[in-house]
Amino acid sequence: MRDRLGAHTGTIMSDIFISYARPNEPLARQAGDALRAMGYDVWRDDELPAHRSYGEVIEERIRTAKAVLVLWSNDAARSQWVRAEADAARELGTLVQVSLDGILPPMPFNQIQCADLMGWRGDTDGAGWQKVVSSIASLAGTATPSLRASRGDIGTSEDVMVCVLPFQNMSGDGEQEYFSDGISEDIIIDLSKVSSLSVVARNTAFALKGKSPDIGHLTRDLGVTHLLEGSVRKAGSRVRITAELLDCASGQQVWAERFDRDLTDIFAIQDEISKAIVSALQLKLLPQEKKAIEHRGTNKPDAYNLYLLARQHWVSGNSGDRRRDELVVRVCQQATTIDPGYAKAWALMALAQSELGRLYGLPEDGKEAAEKALSLDPQVPEARCALARHLVQQGKATEAEDLLRDVLAHHPDSWEANKEMAYLVFREGRVEESVPFFEKAVSLMDTDYHDAGMLMTCYESLGDTANMRRVGQIAFERVERAVAQDPMNGTAMAMGAGALGAMGDEDRAREWISRTLLLDPNNIHARYNLACSLVSLGDNQGAIDLLGPYFDRVELTDWHHTGVDPDMDRIRDDPRFVSMRNEAGKRLGQM
Template sequence: MSSFRFGDFLLATGERKLTRHGIELPLGARAFDMLSFMVANRHRVLTKAEILDAIWPDVSVEESNLTVHVSALRKVLGSKALATIPGRGYQFVLPVEEHALVPAPEGDRRQTASPKVLVLPFTNTSNDPDQDYFSDGITEDVITDLSKVAALSVVARSTAFTFKDRAVDVAQTARDMSLTHVVEGSVRKSGSRIRINAQLVDGATGHPIWAERFDRDLTDIFDLQDQITEAIVAALKVRLVPAERVAIQSRPTDNPEAYELYLQARYHHTRLDRRNFEIAARLAQQALDIDPDFGLAWALLAISRTGLYGLSGSTEHGLQAAERALALNPDLAEALAAKAFVLAGLGRFDEAFELHERSLQLDPNSYDVRFLYGRTCFQTGRHEEAILHWERATELSEADLAATSHVAMCYRATGRHEKVLDTARRTLIRAERVLSENASDSYALISGVNALAKLGETERTKQWAVRVKAVDPGDPSIDYNIACAMALLGETEAALDTLEACLPRVDPVTFSVWVGRDNDLDTLRDLPRFQRLVRDLDARAAAARA
């Protein structure tokens, strides 16, 4: 049996209990069965027929029974817990932490109360904001490793990173989140040396119960991460079973230099402009030059090459890199998502969706899996599903600007104007945060341009557009997004001039689909000049597919 934690709720399927803050909530037997079924299958949309068959087997019931129980669950869990996917069914969409309740071998009994642990983002004390990727990577690895211990309840990465760059009152946070312990630390990297300070804090008292400083060479980074995780587990008085120890010690590569290059590449590949894709591809290739069997690096290279293929007409679309990643590990979620992204870019959507589903089942908490699935959903007009995936992507990465910005198009397509404005504000906040550390971050600037246009701030939109053009002139993706912003502001001629200049420089297959769906451009669609541009783009796409 398993227990599932989502928000303040704990669903214990074995005990058939749903509690909130430790208080059991009244729930009918059918409603409990439905909730358990939907949580267990949360990675996909469930049809109404599937739910009816699972909850009322061998019994013919009206669909209205399903509607009544969905309504009852929403009253208990909140209206956003169960999403209605028009024409398809329902999906449980709250972030879930699952904990398998596996009896320990005799002589290895664990404490009965599972510690609940929050790992705060480790602070980068290197006096170099560009090293954030490294401290964030250490934090993510500690969260991942602790999550492999069945006796621990570990707060998800998406929640943990909401505390990044914030002063945290540990005792108060522990009370608010019902935590037993909090991990906090700092990372200082200088050349080939690394210093990590880490401590485990008692949530009830706010006092450290374990603390240590580690000074190591960068080549020892993996052993160091293992030591930190195992020291935390020991301080919690939890004993690792052999399988957990093996899982903690498993690494995507044995080479620290390749791993650091991958962490750098991962930061850049989420910023969807030509320059960042070029940097990500170069760094991923450098990692692979060191370790050719590094599957995650192959997947990242596939995504970056495909991005470049769409934006600049590169001759390499990433398919070979994605297939190499899958040859190394057929169950690597990021590799499946990467290949799906490649196939969607080639217009092979049915194949892409099959791979997206597989990747989602393997790792629903991967940013790449969620973001790329959302992108393909948007390209095919599946806006509600795109919203689910892109909103989840924004939760999974505080550094994300792409999903936060893109999801506004889906809200506009479904008539939710207030949500469009809300996502624009969120995008602007994130963009300004990035720019406070790096004023020449082109993707933050162009994300801000689009957000400001959605908010109707004409002068600031134009000022930011000038800034981003100065930072990165000639990038067709930036020009395209400036055109979208001008269209949103009603600056028709400026939008058309910019589109006329940039569309001949992009991959026609990718952009013919995107332009057809991008409602930022809706004010232009009835104009003959825009229609001519679209016809030319579609003709090039047809020729490329032939």
């Protein structure tokens, strides 16, 4: 029996074809009902005619549909039918896709815009569903006047989707890359605050960095209508920013400007760019949206510059790297010295300090910095994540989980909050429940190879080889970029070895293990991940050999992690492993 469901409206040509896996039937029904209520014809296959072949009808319905709505989930990603239907829609330019459980769509669909419906229960007012409606309307047209009313009068008859390409660093100094990246990311964030405008996610946009964009791909697969590109040149106290908005359909320039200003005008430049784009596209900027765009958190350009530097290192993917965390703390301390009221800098400092305390036993736990940040901005997500870590350290995991769920309710696209929730439930032994949060974190940050590595562990534990290999490929691509920037990055190389193993390339995995141990033998977190790889490759004794120095230096949080990590299941009862872990537990006061 096929693993998906559908319905038949009785028309030869339907507006919308819905594709999904059978376990998601209740949500598929709700989606179909909601779209029918708007006046669309919706086709599924629960009333297939008895006299025609299954494949023939499906092919016909996909070919004649104006939009194909694919509901991705863990089950859908494993379904050959859903994949085939999504591929057909992609070729026809009718694909609209959503994620029901936070999973990143499988390749090649992970490069195409995907609405987030994690936790959706049929609510038609939510931002995720409205994004689906907007995409469908652009393909199938507006079904009824009520649809336009539900979306609001946005001042244009067509949906507008902007892709902000990472601005080029023209400073002649690669060390200034963080500044141009930070400007690009802030413009994406600003434009995302405009309700009448859709913006390609940072992760997808930054995947195009340094490449010549394929306009056809962007318009066909992502629904992009306009491209924003530009450059940044920073020299001393001066900055030059050029920006150009292009219409993808005509290739014509819609707007362009060059800003030659003092660095002290950087915030005004960003505001002007965002407002100019809204004006050029003839969209309506609501008062609260204008206020949100103008809110920078600091009016000190030097503090902002330092924050961007710290942020670039924080998102490098090198989770657990002591050098990274110490650098972030130092730079954020300088930023907060310049502007003591800079909540985002205090919050980022709190996260880095909590990492140092958690992994290396240093006295700072980030609590004081987090509380300072929250006194300035009660909703800054990074600070609340740091407090959640503090609660976990105190044995208050339930309170920490409640806090993180509240953070995600307000900031569903927070990379940090999704990471923290993923780790919390993973370390509670709820591996399957952690998957959507790890998937979301991976989808939000194109440098994040560490959470892709955690997903490999999750999927291997769940017996899901297809998804394990999918995220293994994602992890390895990201690791390769990290190692190209820093060939001595043992943390990344260890994750690369695991990714190669997940993809079935055992010989190269072992080569990377040897290389990592040669270049960075004292990196205990790399050692642990290499041991995980060896267990997966069937070399249990080799894994235990690597874990000796790890257990000699492991701190409490990671000691607890070894007790629940599925990667350790095959050696958990080995006398040597038990002895090493017990000795570490005694040192940490746990035995």
